[in-house]
Amino acid sequence: MLMENKEKEVKGLIFSIQSYSVHDGPGTRTTVFLNGCPLMCKWCCNPEGLFRYPVMLHSHAKCKKCGACIQVCPYHAISIGEDHEPIFDRSICDTCTTIECVEACLHEGNSISGKYYTIDELIHRLDRDRPYWGDHGGVTFSGGEPLLQKDFILPMLMACKEHYMHVCIETTACVNSAHWLEVIRYVDWIFTDIKHMNPEKHKQMVGVENQQILKNIELLAMQQEWQGIVVPRIPVIPDFNDDDENIIRTAEFVRDIGLEVINILPFHRWGESKYRQLGKKYLFDEQESPAEERMEHLRSLIENKGLLCYIGYKTPF
Structure with a gap:
């Protein structure tokens, strides 16, 4: 009982809760954005989520x-x-x-x-949206990196399953592998980015190399007892990771570890105003989104490797 009470008092720092989300997993969902991230992607559309405090x-x-x-x-x-x-x-x-x-x-x-929630407070908030989820919706934890607040996210996910909620996470996969494998037991659906296959280029734009990320994605694909769904995503950033060689290498990696689908997301500037609100310079103010023809070309490269490929939010999920 003491342990149960202690877990309920653990608080998570959340910078946004978005109801009626239709692009963050199957069905209509509530997306919870948690603060903190191990990466520093220069194009991040949620820069306020990089902070580990309000x-x-x-x-x-x-x-x-x-x-x-x-x-x-x-x-x-x-x-x-x-x-x-x-x-x-x-x-x-x-x-x-x-x-x-x-x-x-x-x-x-x-x-x-940034606002702190206890597990009970967040469950109560999610229950308010539950009537709108329908048969296929649920909750999606995003960020930032939702798995970074270790003391909060694991008991929170366990509470979601106790309340029979369908759980999705959007994750960088840049976390400790033991924590990663423990968390996924309570997750039904995982979106995870593969930003670049080259470790050095990955570090130049993201702040860390990619070995831990690729390791965790491969570990996930190897979990035969886990019955969830994994969708790797590639945020297509012009002049960073949109060259044919990188896209082909990414597709081959995904295919070789036994996954079947990739979702490619064209660069956008939706987060630009947030940088001004934080007093920060936005480095991509003149960067245009990839042309539709270019995205179709990248899709063909991926499909030629035997994978399904969806562009943007034109997906069945």
């Missing part, structure tokens, strides 16, 4: 330039720019825990990304 966002669109946040900041971390919009010293603001600037803003120009 972080302040500043919306230029909502800011009325009233100066209220400047007046209340006890750390003198906010100054006035040339256009009278506040400038935040991120070396102070990113680790602030008192958030006077958020409480003083009447226009929601400043907000906090």
Whole structure:
């Protein structure tokens, strides 16, 4: 009983909960985005999820330039720019825990990304959406990297199964292998990225090499007793991993470990505004999405290796 009570008090840091999601697994789902990630992908569309603690966002669109946040900041971390919009010293603001600037803003120009939930609180939140899941929906844990909060995610997944929820995860697979194999026992569906087959190029754009990621994906494919579904994904980033050689090598790896499908996702700039809200420079502001013809070509390369290949969200899942 003491252990049970202790587990229920474990808290997970979550930066978003998205209801009625139709692209993060089968059916209609609720997607839970957990903070923290072992990677630093330069194109990340959820940069607020890279933080392992709550972080302040500043919306230029909502800011009325009233100066209220400047007046209340006890750390003198906010100054006035040339256009009278506040400038935040991120070396102070990113680790602030008192958030006077958020409480003083009447226009929601400043907000906090990241909220702590206990397991019971999150189960209750998921149960609110459950009537809309239908027969094939469920919950998807994404991020960030949902498996990084080890003390929270395992008992959370166990609680989901106790409540007969279909569970999907979107993961980097860049975690400890023992933790990886323990977690998947409570997961029905896994999406995992293969960003590049070359370790050095992988590190240049992602921050770490890819050996642990590929090892875990192969370990997953070897689990004969596990009855779940694995869908490797390739985020297609022009001039990084969209060359024929890398796509072919990725397809061969997936085929050789016994998997049958790849989902290729064209680059997009959906997360661009979040970088501005975090006071960070977005490096891909002039990068266009791959042409449809290029995506079709990449699909043909993958299908020539005997695999199914789906482009973007035009999938049966």
